[in-house]
Amino acid sequence: MLAAKADFPLLGTTMRGRSLVYLDSAATTQKPRAVIEALTRAYECGNANVHRGAYELSERATALYEETRERVARFVGAGDPREIVFTRNATEAINLVARSWALATLKQGDELIVSEIEHHSNLVPWQEVARITGARLSHLELRPDGTLDLGAMTSRTKLVAVTGASNVLGTIVPVRRLVGMAHAVGALVLVDGAQMVPQMPVNVTELGCDFLAFSSHKMLGPTGVGVLWARRELLEAMEPIVFGGGMIREVWRGGSSFGEVPWRFEAGTSSYAEVVAFGEALRYLGTIGMAAVREHEKTVAGYALGRLLDDGRFELYGPLDPEIRAGVVSFNFGAIHPHDVATILDGEGIAVRAGHHCCMPLMRKLGVAATVRASVYVYNGQEDIDRLLSAFGQVERIFGKQRRGACRTDLSSGLAPGSIEVAGQGR
Ligand SMILES: Cc1ncc(COP(=O)(O)O)c(C=O)c1O
Numbered sequence: 001m002l003a004a005k006a007d008f009p010l011l012g013t014t015m016r017g018r019s020l021v022y023l024d025s026a027a028t029t030q031k032p033r034a035v036i037e038a039l040t041r042a043y044e045c046g047n048a049n050v051h052r053g054a055y056e057l058s059e060r061a062t063a064l065y066e067e068t069r070e071r072v073a074r075f076v077g078a079g080d081p082r083e084i085v086f087t088r089n090a091t092e093a094i095n096l097v098a099r100s101w102a103l104a105t106l107k108q109g110d111e112l113i114v115s116e117i118e119h120h121s122n123l124v125p126w127q128e129v130a131r132i133t134g135a136r137l138s139h140l141e142l143r144p145d146g147t148l149d150l151g152a153m154t155s156r157t158k159l160v161a162v163t164g165a166s167n168v169l170g171t172i173v174p175v176r177r178l179v180g181m182a183h184a185v186g187a188l189v190l191v192d193g194a195q196m197v198p199q200m201p202v203n204v205t206e207l208g209c210d211f212l213a214f215s216s217h218k219m220l221g222p223t224g225v226g227v228l229w230a231r232r233e234l235l236e237a238m239e240p241i242v243f244g245g246g247m248i249r250e251v252w253r254g255g256s257s258f259g260e261v262p263w264r265f266e267a268g269t270s271s272y273a274e275v276v277a278f279g280e281a282l283r284y285l286g287t288i289g290m291a292a293v294r295e296h297e298k299t300v301a302g303y304a305l306g307r308l309l310d311d312g313r314f315e316l317y318g319p320l321d322p323e324i325r326a327g328v329v330s331f332n333f334g335a336i337h338p339h340d341v342a343t344i345l346d347g348e349g350i351a352v353r354a355g356h357h358c359c360m361p362l363m364r365k366l367g368v369a370a371t372v373r374a375s376v377y378v379y380n381g382q383e384d385i386d387r388l389l390s391a392f393g394q395v396e397r398i399f400g401k402q403r404r405g406a407c408r409t410d411l412s413s414g415l416a417p418g419s420i421e422v423a424g425q426g427r
Pocket of ligand 1: 167226
């Protein structure tokens with residue numbers, strides 16, 4: 001493993017009487033002691049409201065909060081810390097772009113492109129934008145090999161909102177190519193970086209994208225902190241969507257003027273302690289190095305894929321090429337429901353996710369109701385994958401022997417034509 005398990009207090013505990021094997025980092029990562037201590041320190045030694053007080057404690061808190069903004073900017077290669085907006089999570093960051101930029105920009109006849117592998121957080125906000133503005137929502141299609149067909153864009157295309165890495169298939173999307181295609185027709189690109197930013201080096205200047213959203217809690221940081229990075233001129237042109245304290249320049253009885261970016265998007269009391277502890281998580285990751293994190297994810301996920309494939313009883317989803325795959329392995333085991341699999345694994349002290357992973361249209365495309373998902377991070381090693389595989393002995397003791405030969409990576413067999421058309425559905 002890349003980071004010492006001993007750095008993560010929770011990884012030293014037992015679940016159901018067995019030492020915990022945590023394989024659900026795509027949902028949220030565990031926190032190193034350094035981050036937990038930074039959070040405690042913020043409350044014990046530095047607690048005050050930021051941007052408010054004229055006393056030393058508040059000034060210190062404000063300085064730490066703004067230093068973290070600078071650290072976040074450096075982490076994603078942004079030239080200007082004022083391009084960093086703190087939100088509650090990636091979902092809120094995407095919604096900020098949808099409610100502010102997209103509602104003010106899109107109109108009937110425009111096209112908004114997402115993909116078939118999007119998390120609901122990068123799909124439902126765009127369905128709403130399409131419903132309200134009359135813009136058409138199109139989907140980049142998933143190919144049988146687990147990659148995306150980048151399709152075609154036209155002068156009507158105004159925004160491409162796509163994940164950098166799939167939370168189900170692990171597919172790493174060629175963002176730079178998509179940006180080239182989108183910019184060629186005058187469209188902007190939003191990258192949902194919730195899985196990408198924690199797992200690989202990301203530099204917004206090199207990627208060339210226009211918006212990037214991600215969450216602290218998926219990269220060793222606390223919950224309650226997300227980030228929207230956007231090009232400065234886009235942020236300057238965007239209206240705030242949450243109004244109140246901290247975001248104004250001047251308020252009169254009948255109206256208000258708003259402050260500068262990014263603060264005009266951060267109304268109300270900020271999650272100061274969590275933001276500062278997020279800075280500690282970035283420091284921890286920076287010490288490891290994001291290139292090393294990516295290599296590690298490739299190695300451990302590649303090992304898991306190899307073992308599951310060799311075993312032959314598993315149905316696997318997503319690309320087999322580790323070069324285009326993040327540290328996420330989704331699978332099914334015979335005809336056994338993923339929830340049953342996850343419950344039995346839980347009995348062995350192994351935490352995996354089972355369900356639709358907030359990707360219901362993708363599940364329909366795969367022709368399954370759910371999958372089991374094992375996702376790894378810096379504290380996982382091959383021994384965790386070995387524990388996972390050996391626990392399937394217990395699954396078979398309960399459910400009976402599963403036949404060999406069910407393994408497939410082809411994603412197309414479950415596809416019912418039109419079954420994933422989502423625009424306008426469900427309302
Ligand atoms: C690809 C992707 N996008 C967006 C999100 C939403 O992240 P959050 O719940 O932190 O807002 C997730 C969370 O699992 C995700 O995996």
